[in-house]
Amino acid sequence: xxxxxxxxxxFIGSHLCHRLLELGHEVVVLDNFFSGSRANLRAIAExxxxxxxxxxxxxxVEVCAAGCEVVFHEAAIVSVPFSVERPQESHDVNIxxxxxxxxxxxxxxxxxxxxxxxxxxxxxxxxxPKSEGMxxxxxxxxxxxxxxxxxxxxxxxxxxxxxxxxxxxxNVFGPRQDPKSAxxxxxxxxxxxxxxxxxxxxxxxxxxCRDFVYVANVIDANILAATRDGVSGRAFNVAxxxxxxxxxxxxxxxxxxxxxxxxxxxxARAGDIKDSLADIARAARDLGYAPGVGVExxxxxxxxxxxxx
Ligand code: UD2
Numbered sequence: 001x002x003x004x005x006x007x008x009x010x011f012i013g014s015h016l017c018h019r020l021l022e023l024g025h026e027v028v029v030l031d032n033f034f035s036g037s038r039a040n041l042r043a044i045a046e047x048x049x050x051x052x053x054x055x056x057x058x059x060x061v062e063v064c065a066a067g068c069e070v071v072f073h074e075a076a077i078v079s080v081p082f083s084v085e086r087p088q089e090s091h092d093v094n095i096x097x098x099x100x101x102x103x104x105x106x107x108x109x110x111x112x113x114x115x116x117x118x119x120x121x122x123x124x125x126x127x128x129p130k131s132e133g134m135x136x137x138x139x140x141x142x143x144x145x146x147x148x149x150x151x152x153x154x155x156x157x158x159x160x161x162x163x164x165x166x167x168x169x170x171n172v173f174g175p176r177q178d179p180k181s182a183x184x185x186x187x188x189x190x191x192x193x194x195x196x197x198x199x200x201x202x203x204x205x206x207x208x209c210r211d212f213v214y215v216a217n218v219i220d221a222n223i224l225a226a227t228r229d230g231v232s233g234r235a236f237n238v239a240x241x242x243x244x245x246x247x248x249x250x251x252x253x254x255x256x257x258x259x260x261x262x263x264x265x266x267x268a269r270a271g272d273i274k275d276s277l278a279d280i281a282r283a284a285r286d287l288g289y290a291p292g293v294g295v296e297x298x299x300x301x302x303x304x305x306x307x308x309x
Pocket of ligand 1 (some may be wrong): 076079080092118119120121143168170171172183184185187189201202203204210220246269272273276
């Protein structure tokens with residue numbers, strides 16, 4: 001089949017492109033290289049069609065979607081703080097961009113659209129684990145944008161018969177996640193610092209927990225979401241279903257790296273949720289999803305990758 005991956009040069013998108021090629025599919029990438037990079041696609045550049053363009057431009061998305069049976073919509077501005085600082089830009093990319101992808105997919109006769117949603121849609125809801133039946137209570141523009149995208153998908157599914165699946169990513173980590181941006185994920189930052197023998201800083205006391213999920217599991221979930229029957233119009237958590245505190249995380253990375261570094265503590269980050277944990281029973285039952293790579297194994301793979309890169 002032919003698949004379009006929007007954001008295909010990004011962290012998750014590029015892993016998806018690699019997997020789709022391995023499975024023998026034809027791949028079209030649409031990316032504006034704002035946060036994605038050509039280096040992420042270097043190994044497969046000759047085997048994919050790369051279009052430099054923006055999901056805010058409907059005509060470009062239409063050209064890319066033509067002839068694609070499946071669209072994976074990974075393009076987004078993925079930062080909660082960015083969405084607070086620049087809500088209009090975040091809105092334009094994350095909501096208008098998603099609407100454009102839906103319109104283009106429908107016109108192209110695409111069978112199924114898989115959308116990268118986020119745990120951010122749960123927001124203030126304190127109950128753990130978070131399950132898909134809970135009422136979304138986003139506390140950032142980013143969370144509003146992702147739940148809006150989900151509503152648009154479910155509506156397109158009902159109105160026009162386009163099959164849609166939303167995947168609510170929790171804290172995804174793995175190779176090619178950029179440690180240098182102000183919005184980088186904690187694992188990419190800690191691995192970078194620990195391998196460099198530099199100190200790490202905890203925002204708060206380090207007792208907060210997250211449900212970290214290795215990127216290969218997220219790609220498994222995407223492939224299942226694109227191919228399983230009976231899942232259209234629905235949303236699924238994608239995580240490990242296990243909680244790890246930041247203090248435990250640091251120790252696991254130090255163990256994988258064989259390096260111990262100094263630790264410091266500063267104020268908790270404004271707007272942070274305290275704890276996060278997913279219920280992955282629905283994804284297991286209806287998608288057949290199982291996180292094959294656990295957190296510890298994923299950290300080992302990441303440390304090896306960064307070391308040899
Ligand atoms: C994740 C997602 C975000 C959104 C959100 C929804 C990532 C990278 N971000 O944000 O897109 O879906 O979940 O809830 O997956 N921290 C430190 N020291 C550091 C850096 C971070 O202590 O040097 C802490 C930070 O304060 C937070 C935790 O680590 O408590 C995780 O931070 P993060 O930025 O990796 O991810 P999160 O959960 O804020």
